[in-house]
Amino acid sequence: MAGLVRKVASVGGFTLASRVLGFLRDVLTAQYLGAGPIADAFFVAFRLPNHFRALFAEGAFNAAFVPMFSGVLVQDGREAARRFAEQILAFLLAAQLALLVLFLLIMPWFMYVFAPGFADEPAKFELAVVFTRITFPYLLFITLVALMGAVLNSLDRFTAAAAAPILLNLCLIGALLGLTPLLPSAGHALAWGTFLAGIAEFLYLVWDCRRAGMSLRLVVPRLSPEIRRFLKVFGPAALGAGIVQISLFADTLIASFLPTGSVSYLYYADRLNQLPLGVIGIAIGTVLLPELSRHLKRGDGPAASSSQNRAIELSLLLTLPAAAAFMVIAEPMLLTLFKRGAFDVADAHASAQALIAYGFGLPAFVLIRSLVPGFYARGDTATPVRVAAAAVAANIALKLALIGPFAHVGVALGTSISSWLNALLLAWLLRRRGLFQADVRLRRALPRLCLATLGAAAAMAAGRHYVGPAVFLGVLTERVGALALLIGIGGGAFFLIALALGVRFNPRA
DSSP states (O other), rough: OOHHHHHHHHHHHHHHHHHHHHHHHHHHHHHHHHTTTHHHHHHHHHHHHHHHHHHHHHHHHHHHHHHHHHHHHHHHHHHHHHHHHHHHHHHHHHHHHHHHHHHHHHHHHHHHHHHHHGGHHHHHHHHHHHHHHHHHTTTHHHHHHHHHHHHHTTTTOHHHHHHHHHHHHHHHHHHHHHHHHGSSHHHHHHHHHHHHHHHHHHHHHHHHHHTTTOOOOOOOOOOOOOHHHHHHHHHHEEEEEHHHHHHHHHHHHHTTTTTTHHHHHHHHHHHHHHHHHHIIIIIIHHHHHHHHHHHHTOHHHHHHHHHHHHHHHHHHHHHHHHHHHHHHHHHHHHHHHHHHHTTTTHHHHHHHHHHHHHHHHHHHHHHHHHTTTHTTTEEEEEEHHHHHHHHHHHHHHHHHHHHHHTHHHHHHHHHHHHHHHHHHHHHHHHHHHHSSOOOOHHHHHHHHHHHHHHHHHHHHHOOOOOOOOHHSSHHHHHHHHHHHHHHHHHHHHHHHHHTTTTTOOTTOO
């Protein structure tokens, strides 16, 4: 487990730095935009290329590419692996250029599908169209970044791919501070910052691939046997990612019909929720897939099983206290981090309600990242698709049922409940097929971690009672101090209780 922890710490450390900068970006965004129509329009425009990013890059792409690239690397060497990656690069570039041209042409009409509720507010609708046309080319660059990052991860070089999102946040912060005075609004500045970030991330990964001796040349795209094999695996993975994106698409579509500010409330809550998901879940998933792939290629099933057990244990150890914090001290977090400028107390309260709902699903969000590699590393991209389809159907049904009584909170709650369904189905199928068995250490740790989480929640609830006036009525420095105290109380209680109950923190134990 020590190697897994070291790699996760490397990826998670850079992801944490990116998320800290992301918070600074969001603080500035809240200050400049608040939760009004310009903010809603930008968040929709920012979300659209990221929907396709998840479809063509990252999860779906890695699921197909990493096991195949790792197999070629182990069996045929680096030069053969380079040639395979170059063929995939040519295919991706051609596909992305075609998609970019198509969406730039159909964008006004597509917005009626993506955020139809905006049509009742022409100014907000037009802003969303303008912003999306500026941000959409980001998808082209970030897809190529995903390919180069997957190559580097397969070579056990995790730093550059994990650090690249830092450039996105730096570009957006720089755009807010430097371009806002020169453009019609801060929303325009953020849109252009997104465009420039794609170029910056691409150039950074090109540089690191050259350092790794794995520079990828541009070749003529052709439907070679290797591409056919890749597409055969990528198809189900992309379909699975597409099904998940349908769920996120439904979030935007449904929220567009809710009162102005709802899209922004969900965005600010999700940004906090993404901190542990990115630092823990994505880091573990990024490291676990190539590690499982290598163990299985060598026929070492016990090592693969041990890696997955330790990944799940580490996921819960780091995620459960964060989930407890989101559910108990959500409002102090939102008030401390975002209440300034155009973002007021009412905005913080509404966003905090959504964060509580997301917090309920946070452990499931992270567990999915530790369970899906168990299928992908074995070349099975179809089973996660079927599971995702069931979860998405439940998600949409839950959202439609819950937005009536709970408005935007119902959107977040539907996402959390369906994520638990997804995680439980994946775990059940892995166990049923004999691909995963919780070992003694994991079975022993689970109930103890749950008890420690309850203790941490109780400690934070008690602490909030005493420091409440500082959080809700104090100046910024008092709010920051009170929030830090609450987080310290919760984290300290969790780890002391877990230690007293015998949970192991030594990765080699």
